[in-house]
Ligand SMILES: Cc1ncc(C[n+]2csc(CCOP(=O)(O)OP(=O)(O)O)c2C)c(N)n1
């Protein structure tokens with residue numbers, strides 16, 4: 001049995017992460033504590049930074065030097081990291097950022113929430129960029145997805161965010177390490193661009209600054225092409241009972257677990273409910289909706305926030321009449337009973 | 348005929364974008380000369396600031412990283428920890444190192460990171476148009492202190508080098524200037540020592556260089572050098588601080 005936070009740390013280490021920098025904040029403190037213990041044993045580097053600003057810029061430096069690097073925090077700390085994440089995206093560096101979300105805005109509270117969906121999926125910092133965003137819903141999946149996050153970050157030279165909430169971070173569940181995991185080891189990737197000292201080659205420069213006329217537009221066009229490729233290849237979701245469902249719940253992370261309880265109860269009553277659980281939040285799994293969007297199936301989006309993922313569902317389904325919403329935030333979590341009640345009201 | 352003066356290998360053959368009489372170009376060259384003399388071009392990694400020297404990497408012929416404004420020492424800390432065999436230095440202005448990045452500066456120094464810091468003190472923000480810097484002198488007129496810096500309102504010139512000297516992690520701090528050829532040579536010697544310290548694993552070394560910004564001091568290049576000698580170096584005394 002292991003907490004979600006520790007499983008994420010363990011998954012990162014198994015993926016080959018050898019650099020971690022972070023600043024304490026609840027509810028993710030088990031993660032850096034675990035890293036501080038294990039990293040030195042593996043010959044890696046753990047730094048308790050003086051702030052989240054320093055931590056994300058340390059990740060920038062470590063990644064520029066070719067290390068598999070990661071930081072973690074919770075909502076207010078992730079806000080502070082946004083400038084750094086934008087630089088990482090602009091400089092085309094791989095990095096993994098873990099956000100164990102808590103209630104906001106402001107200092108908010110330490111209870112679980114999903115209110116950073118916009119920030120994570122719509123480029124939370126300045127500029128036209130995207131982070132890959134993965135959202136686990138169990139401890140086991142948190143372990144798997146952080147490994148995938150490293151793989152994708154390295155593959156696309158792009159920041160990847162693991163987005164979970166305080167409930168998953170603190171929850172204890174069994175973790176089974178599958179030796180036949182299909183995720184390739186990102187350690188094997190060659191990095192001709194990394195800063196190593198320019199012995200035997202021309203100097204490398206890691207930067208996101210382009211002042212010459214047209215150069216920055218060129219970078220942006222290249223990034224857009226890159227994002228289109230990611231969108232085409234990296235949609236991920238779990239679908240339940242999509243074939244016969246009259247109403248499909250759409251929820252991710254902890255909210256998807258609760259939605260599954262509601263789904264099974266309703267199914268026992270003979271009500272045809274399905275579930276779309278986005279595993280990647282960016283790129284958003286549009287394919288999951290493709291089969292059904294023409295028919296008159298209804299969607300119920302359930303969030304621990306006030307209509308953030310809802311916008312992506314609306315952009316995908318396009319017919320407002322088909323989409324309903326249930327959300328609470330700031331420490332409130334929609335219960336299975338609330339979901340059941342809402343479904344019955346809709347039908 | 349013997350060639351007695353040539354371009355260091357560590358310096359690219361490009362023309363400068365700095366204003367006439369600016370100190371940045373001089374220090375870029377001094378660093379390149381030191382890198383050549385220590386034969387470390389193939390293992391040095393520079394971290395450039397946000398400031399007038401943002402494109403320092405267009406001049407140096409070795410590996411370079413950018414850093415967000417003020418975060419050079421966070422970036423450098425990580426590079427050095429990941430690649431301890433390399434020689435890592437930051438190049439930062441007074442806004443970068445002593446205002447927005449003060450936290451990173453103090454904590455990298457306090458951790459005793461084995462790094463070299465080249466700190467350009469020109470008493471203004473050059474890149475953004477000559478605003479007040481933490482190092483701006485009392486009475487000095489800038490774009491944001493049109494009546495001159497007033498201690499009552501804007502506080503006092505910040506002496507970061509003296510502050511850092513208090514920290515046990517800091518091994519070497521020297522303040523030099525570019526006011527004369529002799530001072531430029533002393534600056535080069537200090538830069539060399541700061542690099543050698545890192546090569547010998549001694550820890551955090553910083554060279555603060557009083558550097559002319561004729562453009563935002565409203566002075567000719569020559570008068571700017573005189574102002575360093577007669578005014579700026581009175582507030583920021585030259586010499587070994589630690
Ligand atoms: C986060 C952020 N804030 C502000 C700026 C704007 N900015 C660029 S350089 C600079 C000050 C540079 O002054 P200094 O560090 O003294 O270097 P100099 O230009 O004088 O060499 C500022 C405020 C920025 N790029 N990023």
Ligand code: SF4
Nearest residue numbers: 365366369399473560
């Ligand atoms: S503004 Fe000042 S510091 Fe910047 S290039 Fe010109 S002289 Fe140099």
